[in-house]
Structure formats: C-alpha cells, structure tokens
Amino acid sequence: MDSNTGEASDARRAAIITALREGVRRVDELADCCGVSPMTIRRDLQFLEEQGAVRRIRGGAVPVDTWTFEHRLGRGAEAKWRIAEKLLPLVPDQGGIGLDGSSTAHHLALALQSRTPRDLTAVTTGLETFHRLSRIPGVRAYSTGGSSDVDTGSLVGPLAQLTLQQFALETCFLSATYLDPALGSTEFTAEEATVKRAMVTVSKRTVLAVDSTKLNRHAVAKCLGLDEVDLLVTELAPDDATLTPYRELVEIL
Incomplete structure (x- = not known):
C-alpha cells in the first residue's frame, strides 16, 4: 500500500518537485521515479498545488518556480x-x-x-x-x-x-x-x-x-x-x- 503519511510523504513530495524541476512532467513518469502508484502521485500533486508549489496540467504537472542558476x-x-x-x-x-x-x-x-x-x-x-x-x-x-x-x-x-x-x-x-x-x-x-x-x-x-x-x-x-x-x-x-x-x-x- 502506498504511504501517504509522515516523513515518507514529505520525502516523496520533495522528490516529485525535484523531478518536475528536472523536466519530468507526466503522472506515470513521476510514479516510476518515486516507486508509487499514479493515484498516490495525483494525491500528492493535489496537495502540492494547494501549497502553491506546482501547477497541474493535463496528465501531469509543472513546477511553479524553477531552480536558480546558482x-x-x-x-x-x-x-x-x-x-x-x-x-x-x-x-x-x-x-x-x-x-x-x-x-x-x-x-x-x-x-x-x-x-x-x-x-x-x-x-x-x-x-x-x-x-x-x-x-x-x-x-x-x-x-x-x-x-x-x-x-x-x-x-x-x-x-x-x-x-x-x-x-x-x-x-x-x-x-x-x-x-x-x-x-x-x-x-x-x-x-x-x-x-x-x-x-x-x-x-x-x-x-x-x-x-x-x-x-x-x-x-x-x-x-x-x-x-x-x-x-x-x-x-x-x-x-x-x-x-x-x-x-x-x-x-x-
């Protein structure tokens, strides 16, 4: 069963943001990166969008910000x-x-x-x-x-x-x-x-x-x-x- 609580969720959501900043966009690709189900990724993306960290698009999401050059x-x-x-x-x-x-x-x-x-x-x-x-x-x-x-x-x-x-x-x-x-x-x-x-x-x-x-x-x-x-x-x-x-x-x- 996918973990959606505590430190595991925080770590996974941080990994999702990192992957988005590296160009990964699709839910299925994010699921592969994180080793969880697409349903878990969708829940995470909803949470991250509510926090203002990502913007959901059809089939995936994009980061609200991008990494600085530094x-x-x-x-x-x-x-x-x-x-x-x-x-x-x-x-x-x-x-x-x-x-x-x-x-x-x-x-x-x-x-x-x-x-x-x-x-x-x-x-x-x-x-x-x-x-x-x-x-x-x-x-x-x-x-x-x-x-x-x-x-x-x-x-x-x-x-x-x-x-x-x-x-x-x-x-x-x-x-x-x-x-x-x-x-x-x-x-x-x-x-x-x-x-x-x-x-x-x-x-x-x-x-x-x-x-x-x-x-x-x-x-x-x-x-x-x-x-x-x-x-x-x-x-x-x-x-x-x-x-x-x-x-x-x-x-x-």
Missing part, C-alpha cells in the same frame, strides 16, 4: 570541474568559440580565468556566462540576446539564432539535458534544442560535455545526433564501462 551551478559541481579541466586545453588563445547557457559551460568560463588568451572571441547563450567571460582579459565576449527559456534560463528564440549567424566559430562547447546512444542529445524544450543546433551550424567543431548522471536518459526535444558531435567529454575516464555504448559512435575524452 542552484544548478552547485549540482554535481565536482564532476563539472573535472569536465572543465578536460575542456580547458581545447580552448584556443585566439579565434572564436561558442558556449551554451549550461552550468557545465559556465564551469569552463570559470576555469578560463586561469589563462590569459591573446585574442579570443566567445559568444554564449548564458547571461551569467557572458558576464563571467567579459571579465577575462584577452576575451571579447558576446551575448546572443533573445528571450529567456523558462525551464533552463538560456537565451533562445529568433534573436539568439540571428546573432549566432553573424559568427564563424572554431569550436562550440555544449552540454545537454540528457544523452542517449540512439537518440543523441535531448533538451527539455524545442527552443533550447534549436538554438544549440544554430550554434553548431556556425562552428567547425562541436564538443559535447555532459556529466555521467545525464547518460542513458532522454528528454522530449531532440537536439544532436552523436554523428554531429566531434568529441564527447565526461568526468569519467574514456575507458570507463559506463561509456561503452558511446565508444563506437563518437570520440571520447
């Missing part, structure tokens, strides 16, 4: 720093690079502060990343502009795409909501996927950086096939068994 930056920080250390040697001293609005790409911008590029142009869809890049000597930083994606905080939309068309970049550094061997990278929203594809279009090389918690999962919006990715970077060693499904599909660092 919260996302702190999640899995150790893995993201290891990824940034691998990415840093791939950044040239001059030329052009692109960074998406992910917290993983932001860690690369933070790591770049340890270097002094000669004449590096960096364009990004992340406002926080733009502000960080603009403080680094030798870096000419550009923000794409656009509207803020409500789920990710990244800049998206026609203005962001139009801005990217003005650049010819050597390398773009992207992350993903999730990565699946068959589906490739996926995002919470089609708008996020579209602007990332626009950055790939103007870049000679595409580096996809994801921590291992994002592997073998997928969100709703397809973004890049692994045949469109030149290099996959995780915090894991390239020969780690977790990466076996990807090893014949893409070069791994």
Whole structure:
C-alpha cells in the first residue's frame, strides 16, 4: 500500500518537485521515479498545488518556480570541474568559440580565468556566462540576446539564432539535458534544442560535455545526433564501462 503519511510523504513530495524541476512532467513518469502508484502521485500533486508549489496540467504537472542558476551551478559541481579541466586545453588563445547557457559551460568560463588568451572571441547563450567571460582579459565576449527559456534560463528564440549567424566559430562547447546512444542529445524544450543546433551550424567543431548522471536518459526535444558531435567529454575516464555504448559512435575524452 502506498504511504501517504509522515516523513515518507514529505520525502516523496520533495522528490516529485525535484523531478518536475528536472523536466519530468507526466503522472506515470513521476510514479516510476518515486516507486508509487499514479493515484498516490495525483494525491500528492493535489496537495502540492494547494501549497502553491506546482501547477497541474493535463496528465501531469509543472513546477511553479524553477531552480536558480546558482542552484544548478552547485549540482554535481565536482564532476563539472573535472569536465572543465578536460575542456580547458581545447580552448584556443585566439579565434572564436561558442558556449551554451549550461552550468557545465559556465564551469569552463570559470576555469578560463586561469589563462590569459591573446585574442579570443566567445559568444554564449548564458547571461551569467557572458558576464563571467567579459571579465577575462584577452576575451571579447558576446551575448546572443533573445528571450529567456523558462525551464533552463538560456537565451533562445529568433534573436539568439540571428546573432549566432553573424559568427564563424572554431569550436562550440555544449552540454545537454540528457544523452542517449540512439537518440543523441535531448533538451527539455524545442527552443533550447534549436538554438544549440544554430550554434553548431556556425562552428567547425562541436564538443559535447555532459556529466555521467545525464547518460542513458532522454528528454522530449531532440537536439544532436552523436554523428554531429566531434568529441564527447565526461568526468569519467574514456575507458570507463559506463561509456561503452558511446565508444563506437563518437570520440571520447
């Protein structure tokens, strides 16, 4: 029988909010995540809606608020720093690079502060990343502009795409909501996927950086096939068994 009392209910409802913030929306998916019945999830969603924490939609719910960038930056920080250390040697001293609005790409911008590029142009869809890049000597930083994606905080939309068309970049550094061997990278929203594809279009090389918690999962919006990715970077060693499904599909660092 499903538990609906005391600490178990509180813990489950906290897990539901976490899952909603990570992009899970449907009642059946929430039930799988929490190991309870859909009926229990519906009762929890009703309770959470009455508390003002979620808004129910057909077949599921959405969070009323979204995680702040600072919260996302702190999640899995150790893995993201290891990824940034691998990415840093791939950044040239001059030329052009692109960074998406992910917290993983932001860690690369933070790591770049340890270097002094000669004449590096960096364009990004992340406002926080733009502000960080603009403080680094030798870096000419550009923000794409656009509207803020409500789920990710990244800049998206026609203005962001139009801005990217003005650049010819050597390398773009992207992350993903999730990565699946068959589906490739996926995002919470089609708008996020579209602007990332626009950055790939103007870049000679595409580096996809994801921590291992994002592997073998997928969100709703397809973004890049692994045949469109030149290099996959995780915090894991390239020969780690977790990466076996990807090893014949893409070069791994």
